[in-house]
Amino acid sequence: MSTPLAPRTLGPTGPTISAIGLGCWQFSLGKGMAGRFWPTLELSTIQDIVQASLEGGINWFDTAELYGRGESEKSLAHALVENRVQPGQVTIATKWWPMARGTGHLLSSINTRSNCLAPYDIDLYQIHQPYALASMRSQMDAMAQLVHEGKIKQVGVSNFNASQMRLAHKILAKHGIPLASNQVKYSLLDRKIERNGVLEVAKELNITIIAYSPLEQGLLTGRFHQDSTDSRPLTGPRKFQSKFRGAAIESTRNLIETLASIAEQYGKTVSQIALNWLVSRHGHTVVAIPGASKVYQARDNAGTLQFSLTESDLARIDAESRKVLSM
Template sequence: MELQTKIKKRRLGSSDLYVSALGLGCWQFSKGSGLVGRFWPVLDENDVRDIVRKSLEGGINWFDTAEVYGKGKSEEALANALHALGNQADSALIATKWWPLFRTANSLTGTIEERLRALQGREIDLYQIHQPFSFSGVRAQMHAMAELLQSRKIRHAGVSNFNAAKMREAHAALGEHGFPLVSNQVKYSLLDRRIEENGILDAAKELGITIIAYSPLEQGILSGKFHQNPELIRNITGPRKYMPQFKSAGLEKTRPLIDLLARLADEYGVTSSQIALNWTIQFHGDTVLAIPGASKVRHAEENIGALQFELSPAHLRQIDEVSREVNAR
């Protein structure tokens, strides 16, 4: 637990939550259930507990899960792990998400008890709309979120995959009830920088909304291991191996960035993944957090290591430049 005092916390939006710059993404705790749960191999309870324990010991104090991750199995697995860890998990914060597709905003309030049961009564510190498509508009969703906030079923509200206009609309609608929108969880990495061009990042900075970056390592591509040994792609389980970035052309396109990350990793005495994560949470100041996953304890250890150094301004700019060149190809 000694490492926890060394990790600086950031304020999540304008909330009263202070979180580590990296959280733990918990999609991989889905137990192979449901359509999206099949993306990852099944982890047993001991593995999940050890990953959560190691994350907490290293100063990571929040965990991001969702209803759709294994139809609640990820929430249950996370809750089981936190309960098994006892006092060690007292300070752990939980972010989860409501799945809106083919539902109305009434489902937000109507299903909240299911979320709390899956989490075994642990508090929902951040509740997020997983994506903007439902039978109800953004305003109706935010009015339902306000009900949950007023009844103290949840502590704070966020969104996920909202574009700039919908994020602004959600912020305004929630503000009518006196509550802030604190976060927008979106895909962002050195290989996917769309939020810098489409207005999402600018709006977040203007409104004081935190960006939570998912897939910050692009499903492992930024680790460099698939460039070093493409044979590893054959052993990937689930649909990930069929993504364009895992094809020969995709690997060749991203090689200049991967080579730079590897050189800097040697210079700092860390790994390429840690360089990529450190850039993600540093380049835009305190605005961007990230939620890498971990399917093994060593992955959790690597996440922790990304919080224990800072890239120099010159190296931040160098990575930025090469990333832009690669993405422009």
């Protein structure tokens, strides 16, 4: 039970990363369309969230150009500097947004990404999603060029389906570069990747799955199940998401109660049990990047690294999650 989760290799060739990373969408400072999803955080809060993550054993961070048009990258770098983290001590993943852009932009904008993240290197550069103006071949050729020029270390993708993963992997292989990762939505309440071939291809080709929204944006923490639906004030985008209200909350209550009873046995939290299941269920293939807007959340999520669930508890959680998904 108290065996810590083993670190993982990102893709087939490294670096070594903790099974939980920190998602940094929440650091967008309210800028841009995507950035307005979360409330604006103070830089001092971001610094404290990063500190709590580092202290909890997290050694990598996921951000994107899209998150506040570079504000998330800049505030992450600032927080790491303030926490006296030397370049090379942590792994940094960021993403390029391909919509309505060609590969000329992929190549020319890398200096902006590097400047936003300075003094830290781009360890993993991901294509944020598959809907692109440029062909897959030209995007992967451009990514390979960035690797060969030393501007990025590894190549990843995000929201790619199984055949898109295979194609990206094949094109990169011609350049002698592995596809390191595919970042996709995956949680106890969203297990599509187990059925649509993405997880299977990842295991076959040794591609790391980076699970985003692993807590279903807070739903799998149990905090939205605590009050009655009527008295619970929903703020921000959750006001418009049906999963946080009424019948949907009731449909996930048994799962949350199962997580809570296991959490009690282990002396852990509901979130930690949900995250631990996610990164343990498929050996070393899946890592997760919960986001945090408060220091206690970062501490809680990092605490997932300190224990392992038994096979029978993994199976019990698995079965309860399937019941919800089959409803």
